[in-house]
Amino acid sequence: MLRLKNLTKTYRTGDQALKGIGLDVPKGQVLALIGPSGAGKSTLIRCINRLVEPTGGEVWLDDTELTHLGAGALRKARREMGMIFQEYALVERLTVMENVLSGRLGYVGFWRSFLRRFPQSDVDEAFRLLDRVGLLHMADKRADELSGGQRQRVGICRALIQNPKLLLVDEPTASLDPKTSRQIMRLITELCAERGLAAIINIHDVALAQMFVPRVVGLRFGEIVYDGGPNGLTPDKLTEIYGAEDWEATIRKVEDEEEIEAAE
Amino acid sequence: MxxxxxxxxxxxxxxxxxxxxxxxxxxxxxxxxxxxxxxxxxxxxxxxxxxxxxxxxxxxxxxATPPKWEYIARLGRPIWDTLNIATLGTMISLCLAVPVAFLAARNTTPSALFVRPVALLIIVATRSINSLIWALLLIAIIGPGVFAGVVAIAIRSIGFCAKLLYEAIEEIDATQVEAISATGASRWQVMAYGIVPQILPAFAGIAVFRWDINIRESTVLGLVGAGGIGLQLSSSLNVLAWPQVSLILLVILAAVVISEWVSAKVRGAII
CATH class of the missing domain: 1.20.5 (Single alpha-helices involved in coiled-coils or other helix-helix interfaces)
Structure with missing residues (x-):
């Protein structure tokens, strides 16, 4: 469904963030993208919906090639791709409801959105989603009144109300505590399963990735160095991705956490 | 070392x-x-x-003491004119300053090479000339009266408001804008949802602050014939009617104190 061919990005400073990435994401697959800071994870995600313009290669979403689309067609294509951000990126001074409905902006004309007169079907869907993530009672609160975990749920609703085929998730848990992190990861993977959504999740917490996703892609210096199941991430592999370090603790942590999880 | x-x-x-x-x-x-x-x-x-x-x-x-208190009956109209000059002038200048600010801000300007310098020039040109001088010019062009005062205040304030506003626009959180763009929103929708909510508090603060300044500026506009209480002040000074002058100064003081109180209250409520 999503196919990246030889995708490259060279920043104006000369830094090669992506060096010919090729990646295939079938429909409904949730994939974790791991790698050290600066490996190009964020750039890769942003090159797909062209928040960052790729310098070369192709991005195919179903039968559309995205890198050469004009402004109007790009907007249409972006509606198919929901994005979730690290620091939530909610519009702080708008209410929860407005933030969720902003996910429909690609479908609604300017004046309707400006006057907040969204179609009733969109409003119904917004209430359904807020209910699904357990925030129905918060609909009228301003986004900056919410806690981190709640904000990220609103971010998820905003992405889902677009009715996308693909979720691009950029470090969804980096600003959250361990428990909330898991709840958010579980929510994202559950929702993807419910709706048959594919997702690319940038994540630096290897243990968390292993816990929730069936496929892990490791990125190092803009190149894919690992692509496989979560259990194939041996200390050797992690060393290849991140550099030398004692990985036994990380891997053991996963098992410990699973026990805690079971105890809960 | x-x-x-x-x-x-x-x-x-x-x-x-x-x-x-x-x-x-x-x-x-x-x-x-x-x-x-x-x-x-x-x-x-x-x-x-x-x-x-x-x-x-x-x-x-x-x-000058005691002030000629009975003269206050003749000051009601001029002080009302002064308030109107300040308020109308501020409103007009805000309408003109908003587009200029968007054209001048690095992250929203359509062209940093051609449009931005023009916007910056407007800001500098309107800011650097005092409102008294604008009033003198405008009186020559459109004749003496309140209208010249309103236009003088409006022009003088464009630069100030646009400068503060474009600085606020440049300081917004870019990821919120990214998030709105990522939904497939159009350029104007990104502006309405991603940018405007972020600069609204700054905008309200700037508006009230400038209104407060303009009340002070409009009290002197009458000295050159652009309407308001300054007109009374200058005619009283010309005939050396010191008790009237002292009363006018008291009225101006009261107006400024009240405007400052209002603007402090409003800004406190917003920010």
């Missing part, structure tokens, strides 16, 4: 010897310049008038 080796111990000092010397010389030069200027000013001052000043001031004070 601030760190020196002295007898095996590492000595740290804030400044090196050279830096201290430079500073000392800098202060010396400053002192000398001050002394020379003092002397020049002293030479070109007619000290007789200065020594006489307290007596003259006392004389004017005697004539």
């Amino acid at each position: 601030p760190v020196l080796e002295r007898g095996g111990a590492q000595v740290w000092q804030r400044r090196t010897m050279g830096e201290r010397l430079v500073r000392w010389i800098g202060w010396l030069i400053g002192l000398v310049v001050f002394a020379v200027c003092w002397q020049k000013i002293s030479e070109s001052t007619t000290w007789f008038f200065v020594w006489d000043a307290p007596r003259i001031a006392g004389d004017i004070w005697d004539r």
Whole structure:
């Protein structure tokens, strides 16, 4: 469904963030993208919906090639791709409801959105989603009144109300505590399963990735160095991705956490 | 080097010897310049008038007190005009300043090479000319009266409002804008949802702040014939009616105090 061919990005400073990435994401697959800071994870995600313009290669979403689309067609294509951000990126001074409905902006004309007169079907869907993530009672609160975990749920609703085929998730848990992190990861993977959504999740917490996703892609210096199941991430592999370090603790942590999880 | 080796111990000092010397010389030069200027000013001052000043001031004070209270009946209309000049002028200037600010802000300008310099030029040009001078120009063009005052205040305020607003636009959180763009929103929708909510508090603060300044500025516009209470002030000064002058000054003071109180309240409520 999503196919990246030889995708490259060279920043104006000369830094090669992506060096010919090729990646295939079938429909409904949730994939974790791991790698050290600066490996190009964020750039890769942003090159797909062209928040960052790729310098070369192709991005195919179903039968559309995205890198050469004009402004109007790009907007249409972006509606198919929901994005979730690290620091939530909610519009702080708008209410929860407005933030969720902003996910429909690609479908609604300017004046309707400006006057907040969204179609009733969109409003119904917004209430359904807020209910699904357990925030129905918060609909009228301003986004900056919410806690981190709640904000990220609103971010998820905003992405889902677009009715996308693909979720691009950029470090969804980096600003959250361990428990909330898991709840958010579980929510994202559950929702993807419910709706048959594919997702690319940038994540630096290897243990968390292993816990929730069936496929892990490791990125190092803009190149894919690992692509496989979560259990194939041996200390050797992690060393290849991140550099030398004692990985036994990380891997053991996963098992410990699973026990805690079971105890809960 | 601030760190020196002295007898095996590492000595740290804030400044090196050279830096201290430079500073000392800098202060010396400053002192000398001050002394020379003092002397020049002293030479070109007619000290007789200065020594006489307290007596003259006392004389004017005697004539000006008590204020001519019954004159207040004639001041209602002019002070109302002054308020209107300030309020209307501020509103017009805000309407003009918003587009200029969006054109001037680095992250929203359509072209940093061509449009932005023009917007910056508008900001600098309107800011650098005092509203009294604008009023003089406008009176020559559209004749004396309140309207000239309104336009003078409006033009003078564009630069101020646009400058503060474009700085606010440049400081917005870019990821919120990214998030809205990522939904497939159009350029105008990104502006309405991603940018406007972020700059709204700054906008309200700027509007009230400028209104407060404009009340003070519009009190003097009448001196050149652009309407408002300044007109009364200048005619009273011309006939040396000191009790009227003192009353006008009191009224202006009251208006400014009230406007400042209002603007402080409003800004406190928003921010």
